[in-house]
Amino acid sequence: MTGSVAPPRRDPDVRRVAERYRRLIDEGADPGEWAYAWRTELNRGGFRAVDFLMDEIVHAGKCIGCASCLTICPVDVFDYDDERPVDTRTEACVYCVLCADVCPVLRPPDRDLRDLIGYREPAGDAGYGPYSYGCYARATDPEILDRGQDGGVVSALIIHGLEAGSLAGAVLGDVLPDDSQIGRHRLARDRAAVLACAASRYTYSANTLALQEAMHADVHPVAVVGVPCQVDGMRLQQHSSIRLEMANWYRKNVSLVFGLFCSEAFTHESIGRLADLLGVARDRIANINIKGKVVVRLDDGEVVTSSLKQYRKWARPACLYCLDYSAEQADIGFGGIGLDGWTFCLIRTDRGHEAFQQAIADGVIEARPLADEPRGQFLLEKLSADKKANRPLPARMPSRQQREAEGHLDPKTYYTTGPGAPVVEQVE
Secondary structure, eight states: OTTSOOOOOOHHHHHHHHHHHHHHHHTTOOHHHHTHHHHGGGGTOOOOHHHHHIIIIITTTOOOOOOHHHHHOTTOOOEEETTEEEOTTGGGOOSOOHHHHTOTTTSOOOTTHHHHHTBOSSOBOSSSOOBSEEEEEEESSHHHHHHSSTTOHHHHHHHHHHHHTSOSEEEEEEEETTEEEEEEEEEEOSHHHHHHTOSOOOBOOOGGGHHHHHHHTTOOSEEEEEOHHHHHHHHHHHTOSSOOHHHHHHHHHEEEEEEEOOSOOBOTHHHHHHHHHHTSOGGGEEEEEESSSEEEEETTSOEEEEOHHHHGGGBOGGGGGOOOSSOTTSSEEEEOOSSTTSEEEEEOBHHHHHHHHHHHHTTSEEEEOGGGSTHHHHHHHHHHHHHHTTOOOGGGSOOHHHHHHTTOOOGGGEEOOSTTOOOEEOOO
């Protein structure tokens, strides 16, 4: 496909697709119908999806920054800058439509995706997606427990997979060499690299950008660790109906998808703002954790706290209309809620169950029942409900330009009440 000659572009196709797509949005159509607006054009040819994606999602300020369009593109049309794709090499487009096919904003998950993911039966759903069972767990290795966050289970599972040979690498989030609070993607292939990526950062990092390195180096099988928006994009890449080489590689070689519970991530500016709130120099912030408040460990070990309500002023706008707290399409979801020093684990799929139980059997992790601290499940239900309440899918948001014109850039101040309803302010 990479070496093929692109068909001549027919601008009316893009305009027709955009008009149909917008009409479905305005009519309040089921999200499953949105993709029909552009997917039917595949049979006609001449539809360059990158133009549609950039106009309707990226330039309109509705991009969530998951980078799926970039990592699925077979000809590297995109770069990634300021948490969004940039169509640097548009002329290279081969009209494959993959970038639109894997965009979680343009194409919410198909109804049959649940069958493709392989949820473990019987699967319940208490408002936070299908799951088989939950528990608390923590690493048994003292170094992993010390370096990890809230039990270190994700790091322990990945290191166990690497050492047992069931994994060759893992797509993780790391930090910049000169700034421990600014995230970047990394392909980790050994214990040291995994531990270097351990613990949480609350600025956004498009971890899945490391998938390109894994594919180009043919490192497989790999595990992918990401927040819910990245998990959604990963699943669309794995199960795209456009069976090109890129999608086939992800489907065959991404063996585990680990999701991190997430209420919101924060802008890079937020670190400096948090330092100002605490009255400390920015470079003194060593670690940030959120436990109903912002808990900050300084470089001398001192722990100080700040109001989460204040800090949320600097949340990423895209996070404020996300509907998924617990990574509902992951093999296992992980969060730091409930029992202190333990990871809340939500096992969803057969693959997740097998990896988790093998780690217990091999003494890599230990587990406790959720009944030991019922507050964890209460918080999961509450935080999941909070994410789903009055947060429209980004496709239904006014464009960034509209929000700026009306003086409401924060997308959380909007919601719609029904098909064709006007945009109104949200009452907090």
